[in-house]
Amino acid sequence: MNLPRFISLDGIDGVGKSTQIAMLAERLTQAGCDVMTVRDPGSTEIGARLREILLDSDLRMNRLTEAMLFMASRTEMIETILRPALAAGKTIISDRFLLANVVYQSTGNGRENGKPTVAPETLWQMGRIACGGLSPDLTLVLDMPVEIAMARLDGPADRMESRGQEYMANVREAFLRELPQTGGRGEVIDAQGAPDEVAERIWTAVTAQKVSGLFSGS
Ligand SMILES: Nc1ncnc2c1ncn2[C@@H]1O[C@H](COP(=O)(O)OP(=O)(O)OP(=O)(O)O)[C@@H](O)[C@H]1O
Numbered sequence: 001m002n003l004p005r006f007i008s009l010d011g012i013d014g015v016g017k018s019t020q021i022a023m024l025a026e027r028l029t030q031a032g033c034d035v036m037t038v039r040d041p042g043s044t045e046i047g048a049r050l051r052e053i054l055l056d057s058d059l060r061m062n063r064l065t066e067a068m069l070f071m072a073s074r075t076e077m078i079e080t081i082l083r084p085a086l087a088a089g090k091t092i093i094s095d096r097f098l099l100a101n102v103v104y105q106s107t108g109n110g111r112e113n114g115k116p117t118v119a120p121e122t123l124w125q126m127g128r129i130a131c132g133g134l135s136p137d138l139t140l141v142l143d144m145p146v147e148i149a150m151a152r153l154d155g156p157a158d159r160m161e162s163r164g165q166e167y168m169a170n171v172r173e174a175f176l177r178e179l180p181q182t183g184g185r186g187e188v189i190d191a192q193g194a195p196d197e198v199a200e201r202i203w204t205a206v207t208a209q210k211v212s213g214l215f216s217g218s
C-alpha cells in the first residue's frame with residue numbers, strides 16, 4: 001500500500017484531532033509504519049515555550065506577531081525533528097500545520113476596531129519560507145458544527161478559544177476555503193459520530209490511492 005508519509009490533521013478547536021491522531025497512529029503502526037506524532041505549536045523546547053506565550057489569553061499580541069511566532073515554532077520543529085525523521089523513513093502525523101496558521105491568523109474576531117487581520121496569501125507566502133517548502137502529503141480537516149465542538153472543550157479558554165463562537169465559525173469556513181492551497185492532497189472529514197466511525201472515515205482517506213476528488217474535479 002502506498003501510504004502518505006506526512007499527514008496533518010486540522011480543524012476547529014475541540015473537533016477531536018488528538019483522539020483521532022492516537023487512533024490513526026496505532027492503525028498505521030499495525031500496518032507496518034514507523035510512526036512519529038508531533039503537535040504544532042510544540043514538540044521542541046522552543047516550540048513548547050512559544051506555545052505557552054501564544055496560547056496565553058491574558059497576553060495582548062499584535063496579529064502579525066502572533067502569526068510569526070507560530071511560524072517560528074513550526075520552523076524549529078521542521079528543521080530539528082521532521083526533516084531528520086522523514087529522512088529516517090518515519091511516517092509523521094502532525095496535530096495541525098501551516099493551514100492552521102493561515103486560517104486562524106487571517107480570521108478577524110470582530111473586536112479589532114476595524115484593523116485588518118493578516119491576508120491569507122501573505123500567510124501562505126510566509127509559510128512557504130518558514131517551512132522551507134515542506135508540506136504534508138495529506139491534510140485532513142475534521143469538520144463539525146462549531147457549537148458541538150466548543151461544547152466539548154473544558155478547562156480555561158486559550159487565546160483562540162476566548163475569541164468566541166463567531167470567530168470559530170469563521171475559522172471553520174476558512175479551513176474549508178483554504179484547504180486546496182496546502183500543496184498536498186486535502187480531504188474534509190465529517191467529525192461527527194462515535195470515535196470509531198470517524199476513525200474509519202480517516203482510514204479510508206489515508207488509504208485512498210487516488211487524488212482527492214474534492215480538488216481534482218473528478
Ligand atoms: N467522536 C467523539 N465523540 C464525542 N466526544 C469526543 C469525540 N472525539 C473526541 N471527543 C472528546 O472531545 C474532547 C476534545 O477531543 P480532542 O482533545 O481529541 O480534540 P482536539 O481537536 O484535539 O481539541 P483541541 O483543539 O482543544 O486540542 C475530549 O474530551 C474527547 O474525549
Ligand SMILES: Cc1cn([C@H]2C[C@H](O)[C@@H](COP(=O)(O)O)O2)c(=O)[nH]c1=O
Binds near residue numbers: 041070071100158
Ligand atoms: C498551529 C496553529 C495553531 N493555532 C491555534 C489553534 C488552537 O486554537 C491553538 C493550538 O491548540 P491545540 O490544542 O494544539 O489545538 O492554536 C493558531 O492560531 N495558529 C497556528 O499556526
